[in-house]
Amino acid sequence: MTNPQTSTPDTTKAHSTAPATWKDASEIDAAIARMADDLTAMIRERGIAPALMIGIHSGGVWVAERLHALLGLAEPLGTLDISFYRDDFTRIGMHPQVRPSRLPVAVEDRHLILVDDVLQTGRTIRAALNVLFDYGRPKSVILATLAERDGRQLPIEPNVVGLRARLGPEEQIKLAGPEPMTLVRALVPKRRRRPEGEAPSGAAEPAP
Amino acid sequence: MSATNPQLDGQGNLRHFLTTEGLSRALLIEILDQAEGFLGVAQQAVKKVPLCRGKVVANLFFETSTRTRTTFELAAKRLSADVLNLNIATSATSKGETLLDTLRNLEAMHVDMFVVRHASSGAAHFIAAHANPHVSVINAGDGRHSHPTQGMLDMFTIRRHKGDFANLCVAIVGDILHSRVARSQISALNALGAGEVRVIAPRTLIPAQAESLGVRVYHDLREGVRDADVVIMLRLQRERMSGALLPSAHEYYQLFGLTEERLSTAKPDAIVMHPGPINRGVEMDSQVADGPRSVILEQVSNGIAVRMAVIAMCIGTQNLGSQVAGETDV
Amino acid sequence: MSKGPKLSIRNGRLIDPASGVDREADLHIADGLVVAVGAAPGGFQPDRTLDARGLVLCPGLVDLSARLREPGLEQKATIASETRAAAAAGITTICCPPDTAPIVDTPAVAQLVHQIAERHGYARVFPAGAITQGLEGRQITEMAALKQAGCPVLSQADRPIRSTQVLRRALEYATTFGITLFLQPQDPDLAEGGCAHEGRVATRLGLPGIPQAAETVAVARALALAEQTGARIHFRGLSTARGAEILAMARGRGILATGDVAMHQLFLTEDDVDGFDADCHVIPPLRTLEDREALRAAVSAGHIQAICSDHQPHDADAKQAPFPETAPGISALETLLPLALCLVNEGVLELPAALARLTSGPAEILGYGPARGPGRSIGCLSPGSLADVCVFDPAETWVPMPGNLASHGANSPFLGIEIHGRVHWTLLGGRVAFER
Numbered sequence: 001m002t003n004p005q006t007s008t009p010d011t012t013k014a015h016s017t018a019p020a021t022w023k024d025a026s027e028i029d030a031a032i033a034r035m036a037d038d039l040t041a042m043i044r045e046r047g048i049a050p051a052l053m054i055g056i057h058s059g060g061v062w063v064a065e066r067l068h069a070l071l072g073l074a075e076p077l078g079t080l081d082i083s084f085y086r087d088d089f090t091r092i093g094m095h096p097q098v099r100p101s102r103l104p105v106a107v108e109d110r111h112l113i114l115v116d117d118v119l120q121t122g123r124t125i126r127a128a129l130n131v132l133f134d135y136g137r138p139k140s141v142i143l144a145t146l147a148e149r150d151g152r153q154l155p156i157e158p159n160v161v162g163l164r165a166r167l168g169p170e171e172q173i174k175l176a177g178p179e180p181m182t183l184v185r186a187l188v189p190k191r192r193r194r195p196e197g198e199a200p201s202g203a204a205e206p207a208p
Numbered sequence: 209m210s211a212t213n214p215q216l217d218g219q220g221n222l223r224h225f226l227t228t229e230g231l232s233r234a235l236l237i238e239i240l241d242q243a244e245g246f247l248g249v250a251q252q253a254v255k256k257v258p259l260c261r262g263k264v265v266a267n268l269f270f271e272t273s274t275r276t277r278t279t280f281e282l283a284a285k286r287l288s289a290d291v292l293n294l295n296i297a298t299s300a301t302s303k304g305e306t307l308l309d310t311l312r313n314l315e316a317m318h319v320d321m322f323v324v325r326h327a328s329s330g331a332a333h334f335i336a337a338h339a340n341p342h343v344s345v346i347n348a349g350d351g352r353h354s355h356p357t358q359g360m361l362d363m364f365t366i367r368r369h370k371g372d373f374a375n376l377c378v379a380i381v382g383d384i385l386h387s388r389v390a391r392s393q394i395s396a397l398n399a400l401g402a403g404e405v406r407v408i409a410p411r412t413l414i415p416a417q418a419e420s421l422g423v424r425v426y427h428d429l430r431e432g433v434r435d436a437d438v439v440i441m442l443r444l445q446r447e448r449m450s451g452a453l454l455p456s457a458h459e460y461y462q463l464f465g466l467t468e469e470r471l472s473t474a475k476p477d478a479i480v481m482h483p484g485p486i487n488r489g490v491e492m493d494s495q496v497a498d499g500p501r502s503v504i505l506e507q508v509s510n511g512i513a514v515r516m517a518v519i520a521m522c523i524g525t526q527n528l529g530s531q532v533a534g535e536t537d538v
Numbered sequence: 539m540s541k542g543p544k545l546s547i548r549n550g551r552l553i554d555p556a557s558g559v560d561r562e563a564d565l566h567i568a569d570g571l572v573v574a575v576g577a578a579p580g581g582f583q584p585d586r587t588l589d590a591r592g593l594v595l596c597p598g599l600v601d602l603s604a605r606l607r608e609p610g611l612e613q614k615a616t617i618a619s620e621t622r623a624a625a626a627a628g629i630t631t632i633c634c635p636p637d638t639a640p641i642v643d644t645p646a647v648a649q650l651v652h653q654i655a656e657r658h659g660y661a662r663v664f665p666a667g668a669i670t671q672g673l674e675g676r677q678i679t680e681m682a683a684l685k686q687a688g689c690p691v692l693s694q695a696d697r698p699i700r701s702t703q704v705l706r707r708a709l710e711y712a713t714t715f716g717i718t719l720f721l722q723p724q725d726p727d728l729a730e731g732g733c734a735h736e737g738r739v740a741t742r743l744g745l746p747g748i749p750q751a752a753e754t755v756a757v758a759r760a761l762a763l764a765e766q767t768g769a770r771i772h773f774r775g776l777s778t779a780r781g782a783e784i785l786a787m788a789r790g791r792g793i794l795a796t797g798d799v800a801m802h803q804l805f806l807t808e809d810d811v812d813g814f815d816a817d818c819h820v821i822p823p824l825r826t827l828e829d830r831e832a833l834r835a836a837v838s839a840g841h842i843q844a845i846c847s848d849h850q851p852h853d854a855d856a857k858q859a860p861f862p863e864t865a866p867g868i869s870a871l872e873t874l875l876p877l878a879l880c881l882v883n884e885g886v887l888e889l890p891a892a893l894a895r896l897t898s899g900p901a902e903i904l905g906y907g908p909a910r911g912p913g914r915s916i917g918c919l920s921p922g923s924l925a926d927v928c929v930f931d932p933a934e935t936w937v938p939m940p941g942n943l944a945s946h947g948a949n950s951p952f953l954g955i956e957i958h959g960r961v962h963w964t965l966l967g968g969r970v971a972f973e974r
Contacts, residue, residue, distance in 0.1 A: 098241070100244060
């Protein structure tokens with residue numbers, strides 16, 4: 001699962017968009033622990049056990065791996081790549097690196113926990129729901145995100161959130177990882193016509 | 209007079225897919241990586257992704273080939289594109305319409321991509337050169353020249369079994385002279401850095417100065433497949449079996465037909481490939497075709513993923529072009 | 539030829555390869571003939587004087603193969619359009635292959651071509667008569683009648699004579715009347731289906747190839763028959779080193795054979811076909827760099843006596859198809875002289891020798907050399923010759939483009955390339971057929 005290309009923070013950015021750590025590894029560990037507690041409570045409260053956990057590539061998978069272990073879920077973790085469902089294909093073309101979606105357990109008629117790293121516009125989650133529904137019809141889906149910030153463009157809200165941020169429109173937060181995971185804050189880079197490599201996780205969520 | 213590669217746009221993105229020749233290793237790898245992603249679509253309950261929704265792909269087949277056309281059709285449909293199948297072999301050109309007339313008519317129907325199969329070498333290049341700038345062309349086989357999606361699906365299949373190309377020895381057996389598949393395989397293998405590419409056939413089926421393609425030429429099957437990691441058998445067209453190229457299918461099989469026994473000099477884990485359809489008892493016997501080393505059926509399913517990758521990459525690039533135009537205009 | 543005006547061309551560099559003249563000299567013309575080189579005859583009063591200071595004057599060029607497309611293919615070009623292009627290019631004599639529609643296999647068609655050409659008056663047009671009826675390679679034509687009707691030579695154009703017996707009989711019969719046969723040496727079976735030189739580039743592009751042996755087999759067959767029959771043959775359009783070498787050897791043994799090469803074969807190679815450039819689709823195909831160098835050497839040494847344009851104008855549709863389906867040929871009249879000057883600039887041969895391959899060499903092959911007698915010879919400027927003259931500026935540069943070519947054919951790989959050599963005047967039988 002570890003992809004060395006995505007694990008190192010991008011140091012090629014111009015000075016003006018240089019990332020600064022917003023939350024360090026220990027703060028993230030604490031946030032994930034809180035999320036695990038909230039999820040456990042929610043699963044009990046809603047009676048949705050055994051729930052199937054699915055992480056969205058790449059950062060969502062890193063977070064989901066931690067949550068999956070903390071919750072001690074018996075069934076394997078599913079992973080989802082939303083590249084083929086992005087709504088900006090006609091503007092920026094193919095995503096240069098697509099990892100196959102892996103759903104080792106059928107989603108049909110199951111309760112799902114969808115995990116992502118940063119929720120901003122909501123477009124990634126819209127795409128992820130579309131992917132899921134092309135695999136089958138889940139009974140319910142709850143959304144857990146490590147961080148939630150302003151800038152929603154679709155009526156999508158998380159059920160479980162680790163951290164909340166309010167940022168300027170030209171700013172973004174991204175998850176760097178997977179070991180150690182840090183949330184970095186930077187200016188939105190000018191869109192490159194064709195990204196040569198995978199940007200740190202979170203970039204899959206298209207900016208307005 | 210070597211112009212810039214007509215397959216690429218100004219930024220080096222794939223705009224048309226006409227031949228594997230002249231494409232960088234990085235781009236070929238990208239095609240394989242993208243195909244890897246598309247392989248998963250077949251696992252979905254709904255075997256379809258919305259990537260090319262609203263796009264129109266026209267299968268322009270001047271030479272009938274149900275197999276190739278079907279895989280392209282399926283690939284385009286799995287990308288949610290609309291597909292037009294035109295069997296020109298029996299329609300337009302017989303009414304005196306030129307190839308360009310046909311092209312213009314289809315462009316008027318707002319086609320976004322042509323998938324072209326034609327009996328003449330260079331036909332796909334010709335169509336790409338004359339198509340509207342927002343239309344992409346994929347070569348589905350032109351004469352003896354190129355069949356790049358077949359070549360890439362073979363590379364994909366090889367990579368899935370062998371991992372890297374660096375130290376691979378690949379032997380291609382059969383009618384190299386007339387084979388567009390062989391040409392695409394050879395240039396792709398060389399671009400991907402294969403250790404050694406061999407061709408094996410009697411002299412009548414080897415093109416002039418074949419070595420200039422970047423291959424070693426063998427005329428003895430046992431010698432040619434010795435220590436090979438991959439053995440690719442080419443289809444021998446029926447019409448080549450009579451006349452002066454070969455005395456008979458019988459002698460061809462005796463000398464160049466693949467059997468378990470003749471395969472014994474290859475590496476123990478060698479895989480056997482064939483673009484299909486197989487002439488059993490001519491190119492290989494059934495024991496090999498259906499045996500444990502045969503990956504022939506995998507090639508077919510890999511073909512859909514590779515064609516999805518190429519269609520999506522070309523259509524994705526079209527939009528980049530229009531975006532660039534928009535940026536410079538405003 | 540009707541009586542023309544009296545003309546003097548003064549102060550130019552006069553190059554007449556046939557008589558070995560290369561010096562600054564005036565040329566005096568009267569009644570359609572050259573009357574003097576150098577000083578004017580006593581009492582000569584020209585009606586017009588052309589000042590050729592800084593220019594070269596030479597015999598009008600003689601082109602052994604240019605297709606005019608008329609009769610039958612007027613959508614591509616006409617005798618009027620192409621002879622006008624010839625005049626603009628300094629070409630005064632054109633030998634056109636018989637593959638028109640109808641084919642030049644009867645005196646009537648030959649006379650028709652003559653009549654149309656004379657009506658327009660831009661160039662002398664000599665139709666090559668067909669060797670076999672319908673160019674089908676079976677039944678020989680009425681050769682004596684064709685000669686009588688103004689066909690100086692006979693040709694099979696690019697169609698084969700498969701039967702060696704028919705070729706032998708054709709050679710024998712033609713020899714009875716002293717007629718030279720033009721043979722385009724290409725074995726039809728070895729060349730069948732081919733559209734490019736069988737070699738590195740065709741192998742890579744998957745283009746059906748034409749092997750070198752397609753030419754050498756045909757050259758060797760024809761030479762063997764020429765030796766047997768004593769016939770006079772001319773190889774039209776050699777393309778290989780080996781073909782040129784065999785011809786040179788045969789000539790050394792006294793066989794009455796000559797040869798020419800299309801100008802583009804001295805510049806382009808198989809590599810120019812790369813990218814499926816239909817303008818480089820020619821038959822015989824563009825060969826290797828080694829072949830090109832050998833052909834240049836043969837032209838320089840005189841083993842090849844003529845360079846022709848092999849002009850083949852096409853309508854746009856003819857080249858708008860996948861490479862193998864395009865019509866072969868280059869529209870080449872107007873680049874003939876500039877490319878010859880390019881050979882001089884590249885040191886392949888001296889200017890007088892280059893002009894010899896375009897004037898006296900081909901005129902001899904057509905049987906119109908000085909030996910033909912006063913008032914009848916072309917390709918030379920000695921007194922008594924027909925006053926066909928080309929006056930050109932060897933230094934002037936221009937860029938051929940569809941818009942500045944007189945030919946109806948714009949199918950040329952040399953378009954858009956700057957070339958040297960611009961014709962200022964072309965005289966045909968003492969009259970100005972073209973002036974810039």
